[in-house]
Amino acid sequence: MKNYLFALFCVSISQLINGQVVLNSDGPGDTYQLINSVFANPNRNVVEAPDCSHSDFGNHIDEVFDTDLNKNVFRFHIHVSPDNDRCKKFDRQRNEIKSYSDSPENLKAEKGETVEYRWKFKLPENFKTSSDFTHIHQLKVVGGPYASIPMISFTLRKGNPDKLELRYTATKKQNTLKTVSLDLFKGNWVEVIEFVKFDDVGSYSVIIKRISDDKEIFNYSNSPLDTWQDGAEFARPKWGIYRSLKSKEDLQDEIVKYADFSINEIKGLLSVDVLKEKAERVLLMSNSSSEIEFKNVDDYDLVELFNNSGRKIEIENRLSDEELDVSDLTKGLYFIVFKKESEIRKVLKCYVK
Structure with missing residues (x-):
């Protein structure tokens, strides 16, 4: 990306x-x-x-x-x-x-x-x-x-x-x-x-x-x-x-x-409900396994991270080598949004435990 x-x-x-x-x-x-x-x-x-x-x-x-x-x-x-x-x-x-x-x-x-x-x-x-x-x-x-x-x-x-x-x-x-x-x-x-x-x-x-x-x-x-x-x-x-x-x-x-x-x-808002509707799957994570591995990232040109209230979380310094570091995030539900040419192509619903 x-x-x-x-x-x-x-x-x-x-x-x-x-x-x-x-x-x-x-x-x-x-x-x-x-x-x-x-x-x-x-x-x-x-x-x-x-x-x-x-x-x-x-x-x-x-x-x-x-x-x-x-x-x-x-x-x-x-x-x-x-x-x-x-x-x-x-x-x-x-x-x-x-x-x-x-x-x-x-x-x-x-x-x-x-x-x-x-x-x-x-x-x-x-x-x-x-x-x-x-x-x-x-x-x-x-x-x-x-x-x-x-x-x-x-x-x-x-x-x-x-x-x-x-x-x-x-x-x-x-x-x-x-x-x-x-x-x-x-x-x-x-x-x-x-x-x-x-x-x-x-x-x-x-x-x-x-x-x-x-x-x-x-x-x-x-x-x-x-x-x-x-x-x-x-x-x-x-x-x-x-x-x-x-x-x-x-x-x-x-x-x-x-x-x-x-x-x-x-x-021009897109609500959290829309994110939930588009979510494809659930990932379970813990602080002992603090990274998500991404595959086929070349299919997208933008990745964004949102918490359960819809607040976007900066990930520029979290993402490297197709992995997202979540070790310092608080417990709860998050959405990872993959976009191509400004359109949402994929949403992952994730839990940090």
């Missing part, structure tokens, strides 16, 4: 990306104007910062050159005192960016749409969080009886050890889907790729990789999953620092860095 084109992606085989929105730092100065130029229509401010209660500090989001990424990045500042939530609520603090009802249409997810969110962030090595909420990312709806509670949130929580929680609700009852030690994040730039099909019978997947060594430190996928709260008009992402002040003694002034925000509305 020649000229492999592999990419980490989700839920589809034949994919077309439409309406991509990218927000990158361009250097110090005019940070709010830059954010608004991408995430807002004219005359709308999408920055919700605690400047009103802490005006002598200046803008709570600025830009700085980062030597690890070798590029400009955004810095989100929060102070235990006197920062609050827009001078409206004083038991919490908010420094976030998001889209609004009059933001460009491709920033607002509607029912039935599939969207990829991608960004990078870095927590300080000594980052402190409390037993109450500290959100650094949310997916929330506008409209309907459940709009006050995020469907998806990345919540940082004090514990032994401190942890990042992936939280979810389709109504008002939140559940923790998965947790991971916060030590894996502190002091490290990470990249997040989040993929959501917004629907009553939708899907959700996320993968987080440490940039320094490309190590995957968190992943989760669930399909089918109710990812549309009843009565919602649209869904939107939020990034920043949103934390409770109920346990001030646990907190300190913080800076969280963000970079390379991207919102992609995905068109």
